[in-house]
Amino acid sequence: DSGVTQTPKHLITATGQRVTLRCSPRSGDLSVYWYQQSLDQGLQFLIQYYNGEERAKGNILERFSAQQFPDLHSELNLSSLELGDSALYFCASSPRLAGRPHEQYFGPGTRLTVT
Amino acid sequence: DAKTTQPTSMDCAEGRAANLPCNHSTISGNEYVYWYRQIHSQGPQYIIHGLKNNETNEMASLIITEDRKSSTLILPHATLRDTAVYYCIVRVFWEAGGTSYGKLTFGQGTILTVHP
Numbered sequence: 001d002s003g004v005t006q007t008p009k010h011l012i013t014a015t016g017q018r019v020t021l022r023c024s025p026r027s028g029d030l031s032v033y034w035y036q037q038s039l040d041q042g043l044q045f046l047i048q049y050y051n052g053e054e055r056a057k058g059n060i061l062e063r064f065s066a067q068q069f070p071d072l073h074s075e076l077n078l079s080s081l082e083l084g085d086s087a088l089y090f091c092a093s094s095p096r097l098a099g100r101p102h103e104q105y106f107g108p109g110t111r112l113t114v115t
Numbered sequence: 116d117a118k119t120t121q122p123t124s125m126d127c128a129e130g131r132a133a134n135l136p137c138n139h140s141t142i143s144g145n146e147y148v149y150w151y152r153q154i155h156s157q158g159p160q161y162i163i164h165g166l167k168n169n170e171t172n173e174m175a176s177l178i179i180t181e182d183r184k185s186s187t188l189i190l191p192h193a194t195l196r197d198t199a200v201y202y203c204i205v206r207v208f209w210e211a212g213g214t215s216y217g218k219l220t221f222g223q224g225t226i227l228t229v230h231p
Contacts, residue, residue, distance in 0.1 A: 002158060004158070042223060043202075043219075043221035044221075045218030045219060045220065048218070056218060088156060090158050092158070092159075102147070102149070102164050102208065103161040104159075104161060105161070106159045107158050108158055109156070
């Protein structure tokens with residue numbers, strides 16, 4: 001158990017719909033990362049937040065957005081869903097520099113299926 | 116971030132050492148080598164990282180060549196639970212304002228199968 005929690009574990013929805021994935025980082029971690037893992041693209045970095053602010057951006061579609069709240073949990077919003085958005089979505093958190101900053105701790109993921 | 120090359124798959128007998136190679140010939144002086152693994156669609160798990168020197172922790176050892184163009188992850192006594200995809204990642208360690216940040220770029224990794 002990494003200490004990172006993600007809900008829901010599974011999500012099945014239809015094309016054109018909007019969903020929200022939730023992530024709670026490890027206690028004390030201020031950084032949250034989102035990754036997408038699909039069969040054809042592999043594991044891809046989407047976005048990073050640190051203490052509520054966006055810090056790094058990867059190949060995140062404009063239909064996707066994220067935010068980090070004052071209690072440090074994060075949400076990834078996916079809208080106008082397409083079949084190709086079906087994937088595993090992972091959240092990760094990393095400690096402050098005073099801890100073990102090189103490590104990213106991954107949650108169990110949310111499996112999204114778009115039908 | 117530098118590109119890495121890993122074998123697609125490897126086998127190892129249970130109880131023996133598993134040696135997973137990684138080539139990163141274009142690595143820059145400020146880039147670290149990281150190893151993560153992913154067991155059957157679970158979230159990736161950090162294993163070890165290094166810059167220049169060899170490193171060892173409770174999970175594995177990391178051997179980095181002197182020219183830093185390649186490295187080897189060693190699992191000293193592989194078990195069936197070590198069957199996973201192992202990713203070698205090279206990246207700059209960014210830090211500012213009390214945190215590290217920056218993406219991990221995952222390649223295809225090496226599928227390690229540990230046999231009884």
